[in-house]
Amino acid sequence: MNRIAYGLVTFLLVSLAWIVSSSAAEKPLLMELASSTLNISTFYNGTTLEVTGSVPEDMDVALQVSGPKKEVHLKEKGKVAGFLWMNKTDVSLENTPAVYMVYTPPGAVDKFLSSELGLGYKALSKDITINPESEDKAFIFAEYVKLMEHSGVYAIHEGAVSYGESNGNMKGFSVTLDIPSKMSPGNYQIKALAIKDGAIIDETQENLSMELTGLPAYIAKMAFGQPLLFGIIAVVIAIATGLIIGTLFKGGKGSH
Amino acid sequence: MLHMYLPIAGNSVNVFLILGLGGFVGLLSGIFGVGGGFLMTPLLMMFGIPPTVAAASDSNQIVGASTSGTLAHMRLGNVDIPMGIMLLIGGVAGGTIGVQVIKLLKAMGNADFLIAITYVIMLGGVGGYMFWESLQGLKKEKNSPATEEKPVTEKNAPQKSLMQKLPLQFKFAKSGCEISMLLPVIFGILVGILAAIMGVGGGFIMVPVMVYLLRMPMHVVVGTSLFQILFTCINVTVMQSYSNHTVDFVLAVLLLLGSTIGAQVGTAVSKRLKADQLKIMLASLVLLVCVKMTAGLLMTPTIMVALKGGH
Numbered sequence: 001m002n003r004i005a006y007g008l009v010t011f012l013l014v015s016l017a018w019i020v021s022s023s024a025a026e027k028p029l030l031m032e033l034a035s036s037t038l039n040i041s042t043f044y045n046g047t048t049l050e051v052t053g054s055v056p057e058d059m060d061v062a063l064q065v066s067g068p069k070k071e072v073h074l075k076e077k078g079k080v081a082g083f084l085w086m087n088k089t090d091v092s093l094e095n096t097p098a099v100y101m102v103y104t105p106p107g108a109v110d111k112f113l114s115s116e117l118g119l120g121y122k123a124l125s126k127d128i129t130i131n132p133e134s135e136d137k138a139f140i141f142a143e144y145v146k147l148m149e150h151s152g153v154y155a156i157h158e159g160a161v162s163y164g165e166s167n168g169n170m171k172g173f174s175v176t177l178d179i180p181s182k183m184s185p186g187n188y189q190i191k192a193l194a195i196k197d198g199a200i201i202d203e204t205q206e207n208l209s210m211e212l213t214g215l216p217a218y219i220a221k222m223a224f225g226q227p228l229l230f231g232i233i234a235v236v237i238a239i240a241t242g243l244i245i246g247t248l249f250k251g252g253k254g255s256h
Numbered sequence: 257m258l259h260m261y262l263p264i265a266g267n268s269v270n271v272f273l274i275l276g277l278g279g280f281v282g283l284l285s286g287i288f289g290v291g292g293g294f295l296m297t298p299l300l301m302m303f304g305i306p307p308t309v310a311a312a313s314d315s316n317q318i319v320g321a322s323t324s325g326t327l328a329h330m331r332l333g334n335v336d337i338p339m340g341i342m343l344l345i346g347g348v349a350g351g352t353i354g355v356q357v358i359k360l361l362k363a364m365g366n367a368d369f370l371i372a373i374t375y376v377i378m379l380g381g382v383g384g385y386m387f388w389e390s391l392q393g394l395k396k397e398k399n400s401p402a403t404e405e406k407p408v409t410e411k412n413a414p415q416k417s418l419m420q421k422l423p424l425q426f427k428f429a430k431s432g433c434e435i436s437m438l439l440p441v442i443f444g445i446l447v448g449i450l451a452a453i454m455g456v457g458g459g460f461i462m463v464p465v466m467v468y469l470l471r472m473p474m475h476v477v478v479g480t481s482l483f484q485i486l487f488t489c490i491n492v493t494v495m496q497s498y499s500n501h502t503v504d505f506v507l508a509v510l511l512l513l514g515s516t517i518g519a520q521v522g523t524a525v526s527k528r529l530k531a532d533q534l535k536i537m538l539a540s541l542v543l544l545v546c547v548k549m550t551a552g553l554l555m556t557p558t559i560m561v562a563l564k565g566g567h
Binding site: 040041042043044045046072073074075076077080081083084085086087088090091139140143144146147150151181182184212215216217219220223224227228230231232234235237238239241242243244245246247249250 | 258259260261262263264266267268304316317319320321322323324325327328331368369372490493494495496497498499501503505506508509512513516517519520552553554555556557558559560561562563564
């Protein structure tokens with residue numbers, strides 16, 4: 001009887017160990033954000049966000065930050081009358097994220113920016129549709145990316161993921177995310193991918209919320225909630241400032 | 257460096273940079289009687305502010321600067337209020353007509369092309385003529401310093417008699433002329449239409465119209481123009497805020513802190529300059545903007561798409 005009980009306990013322990021180890025193999029990637037909410041207050045000028053985590057020793061980690069998808073309306077420039085460059089054709093891109101950033105680990109960046117991994121502008125363009133369809137999507141999208149990179153909301157940060165000390169068969173990683181001031185209030189997704197031999201082994205996602213607080217929140221609420229009153233107040237304050245400065249200067253020059 | 261977040265523009269700016277920019281444009285409006293929107297809007301766009309927000313917040317700022325400037329010019333006796341009111345009535349009517357004209361042009365297609373061409377030709381024509389005319393004036397003055405005041409030339413005689421035939425004759429004391437009240441209203445309408453089509457306040461068209469068509473003294477032109485701009489911009493600010501939510505209050509306050517002081521300094525500078533000197537400086541500024549616009553139209557853009565939403 002004792003033997004049977006001993007055998008049963010051993011069996012249970014072994015199966016438990018197997019379950020634990022296999023679930024660890026399914027979730028080898030761990031990611032943590034320093035904060036899941038960022039506040040935009042009066043003197044806000046963009047910020048950074050620390051992301052840390054761990055991944056098996058033999059894998060790489062890449063991060064993707066993307067924001068609310070929307071339809072963007074663009075004007076394509078073209079020549080008018082043969083020599084004048086002007087905004088000519090209306091084009092819109094559907095399903096375009098407002099923010100798109102990729103952070104790759106050290107090493108050749110091309111290895112990570114592939115359609116298989118779903119990272120990079122080429123992969124992103126697959127989800128986007130152009131209207132009218134007669135327009136050259138690849139060209140328009142590439143130009144749009146240039147425009148967004150210029151304002152800082154689209155970026156490929158090569159080699160920005162750094163690895164820490166290894167701990168057994170896991171190693172730590174850390175990334176400093178760049179949050180430009182042009183990144184508007186809203187909800188964003190931060191996705192981490194564990195990559196080995198060009199394939200995704202695991203992935204995990206966290207949400208980041210950006211919110212207006214204090215004076216900016218109050219002004220935005222007023223501008224959209226009571227637009228007429230807001231316009232009148234803006235004018236009254238402008239006139240008052242003009243009168244005050246005007247009177248101050250009169251006082252300064254009153255001696256002559 | 258101190259930065260502030262602009263909740264409507266959705267970006268942050270360097271506080272000192274915007275104060276300085278406001279100061280510079282305020283200086284120009286105090287000297288020349290122009291709002292400076294034609295300079296301010298593109299500069300703000302360079303700092304990552306959307307064009308619609310830049311234009312609307314700038315008009316809010318001009319309210320402050322022109323209040324400050326009008327006050328300073330009023331003290332110097334440079335504001336012809338009846339003339340300003342007549343121009344304003346015309347300007348508002350013209351602006352309303354202009355908005356309809358744009359709708360019509362847009363329906364016909366090629367509106368952008370017509371707007372750009374009108375803009376460049378107006379800037380080039382007005383700037384070129386003012387430059388040439390004030391250069392002649394400065395040269396004459398050098399050769400014969402005795403003839404300070406220009407006598408009314410013979411060329412104006414027929415034009416004048418036609419003006420006198422119009423009804424509602426009124427003596428505009430500050431401007432030193434007796435003309436029909438309809439005349440400034442008509443010119444105001446024309447400027448208002450052009451300003452609405454080109455999407456600018458129109459100070460730099462209004463100033464030459466007052467100088468060359470209404471023959472007002474240059475210093476009174478500057479003061480009266482500011483008086484008129486004040487009311488135009490109050491209207492634009494309230495309308496923009498109400499229908500488009502594009503007035504960024506933080507941006508406007510930063511700009512107007514600089515520009516109200518700039519306008520006072522500008523008025524003091526304006527007082528020290530002769531009419532021809534003022535005209536030639538304004539003409540150079542207008543020509544500079546014209547050259548920049550033309551270059552922008554001729555050079556191949558670095559990015560072939562732009563976000564829709566400008567005017």
